[in-house]
Amino acid sequence: MGASVRRARIRTVTASLLCTAASFLALSTPVGANPNSVNPIPVLNGTNGLPALHGRTQAVAQATGLLSPNRTQDYNVLGTDLGIMWDNGNGQILTAFGDTAGVGIPNLLVGSLWSWRSNILVRSSDGNLADGMTFDSAPRDVLGQAKELVPSPKIPSVEISRIPTAGIAVDGVQYMSFMSVKDWGDPGRWATNYSQLAFSADNGENWTEAPETRRPATGGNGNFQMGAFVKDGGYVYQYGTPPGRGGLVFLARVPEKRIRDLDAYEYWNGDKWIPKYADAAAPIVFGGVGELSVQYNSLLGQYLMLTTDGRNSVVMRRSPSPTGPWSAPEILVDGSELPTMYGAYMHPWSSGPDLYFLTTVHTNYNVLLMHTTLQR
Numbered sequence: 001m002g003a004s005v006r007r008a009r010i011r012t013v014t015a016s017l018l019c020t021a022a023s024f025l026a027l028s029t030p031v032g033a034n035p036n037s038v039n040p041i042p043v044l045n046g047t048n049g050l051p052a053l054h055g056r057t058q059a060v061a062q063a064t065g066l067l068s069p070n071r072t073q074d075y076n077v078l079g080t081d082l083g084i085m086w087d088n089g090n091g092q093i094l095t096a097f098g099d100t101a102g103v104g105i106p107n108l109l110v111g112s113l114w115s116w117r118s119n120i121l122v123r124s125s126d127g128n129l130a131d132g133m134t135f136d137s138a139p140r141d142v143l144g145q146a147k148e149l150v151p152s153p154k155i156p157s158v159e160i161s162r163i164p165t166a167g168i169a170v171d172g173v174q175y176m177s178f179m180s181v182k183d184w185g186d187p188g189r190w191a192t193n194y195s196q197l198a199f200s201a202d203n204g205e206n207w208t209e210a211p212e213t214r215r216p217a218t219g220g221n222g223n224f225q226m227g228a229f230v231k232d233g234g235y236v237y238q239y240g241t242p243p244g245r246g247g248l249v250f251l252a253r254v255p256e257k258r259i260r261d262l263d264a265y266e267y268w269n270g271d272k273w274i275p276k277y278a279d280a281a282a283p284i285v286f287g288g289v290g291e292l293s294v295q296y297n298s299l300l301g302q303y304l305m306l307t308t309d310g311r312n313s314v315v316m317r318r319s320p321s322p323t324g325p326w327s328a329p330e331i332l333v334d335g336s337e338l339p340t341m342y343g344a345y346m347h348p349w350s351s352g353p354d355l356y357f358l359t360t361v362h363t364n365y366n367v368l369l370m371h372t373t374l375q376r
Helices: 003-025 219-224
Strands: 057-062 082-087 093-097 100-102 115-117 120-124 161-170 173-183 191-200 208-216 226-232 235-241 247-255 266-268 273-275 285-289 292-297 302-308 314-319 330-333 341-346 354-361 366-373
Touching: 082 161, 082 341, 082 354, 093 161, 161 235, 173 226, 191 219, 208 219, 219 235, 219 247, 226 292, 235 292, 292 341, 302 341, 302 354, 330 366
Parallel strands: 161 226
Antiparallel strands: 057 366, 082 093, 093 120, 100 115, 161 173, 173 191, 191 208, 226 235, 235 247, 247 266, 247 285, 266 273, 292 302, 302 314, 314 330, 341 354, 354 366
16 A cells, blocks of 8 residues: 555544544543543644743644644644654654554543554654754554554553653664553552663664563662663763652663663762662652653753653753752743643753753643743
8 A cells, every 4th residue: 555545544534533533522631641531632622723831931833733734643643742852863853752642443441532552753854943843754554654663552450551751872773761551540640560671773663672671660670660861971871760740860870882781770879879779779859750851951061851840840950960969940831831731851952042842731632842041
């Protein structure tokens, strides 16, 4: 089947099912991180255009969904969340999204009208973000839709999803960390089975799991179920949090070439690096941290950490080194203006005073590109 035929089929299926889906989901209320209660249909979910913000940060463009210039509905992405970005080392930004709603066979077992994938990926070479982030391509399945990179069985209380949490390129290989979600639980308090790396040698087209990197959700490994990657001085630094939102931040590092060797990791205990024992890691950031991203900013000469806090505000912390000390949080987007916002993932090509990042608004279950001006 040709690509144009597959795209036409998706558009036809989308058009025929949107009315049914919209009438059903107009009665649904988004809840926590659970993807089963989402409504990505504009207007019916209360969304018609970009939010008007009154602080130092503005919404630039919707990156995904029916209101996005990227027309992600053409590959069956009506709604999605997160948006973890990293430089692939060859002139592109790879972005991994989380639970993704599309049309097709619904997940009735878990009460969802949508057919959903736990993770998808897009590529972008767009260096001018002032007017939005343009996507070049996405790995697709035989139907032409954005494919699930690391499949999950989606069985409640066994494994309901596999969500990407961080990504990085090392020696031309792409690495993605994901968490195996056991149960969504109460809003913001989901439980995981483990976290683990997957890797791709073909620019994110196909992924292979690395079970030797699996961290069970117990003991010190339980503090690295989610997180962020940063490369510095020949090391990959891994910032970790427990599953859910409102946790603490912990830190590990590993020589780049040994990223798949858990025995090569060292853990920061607040004073020095301790080899092998994740239990030795001490918190480096307090105050309630959810999904996060970390990167070095050359203008400020500091490392920046973005996350959402307990009020669902996007906040930024600064540090002179990967280990800290980290500053008090600065509010970039107040949670009162976007109450269902979560996740804040920095674009790796942000430069000068301009910081671009992706954040999710759950009420329309799509991802926005945001811009803020950095202040010394």
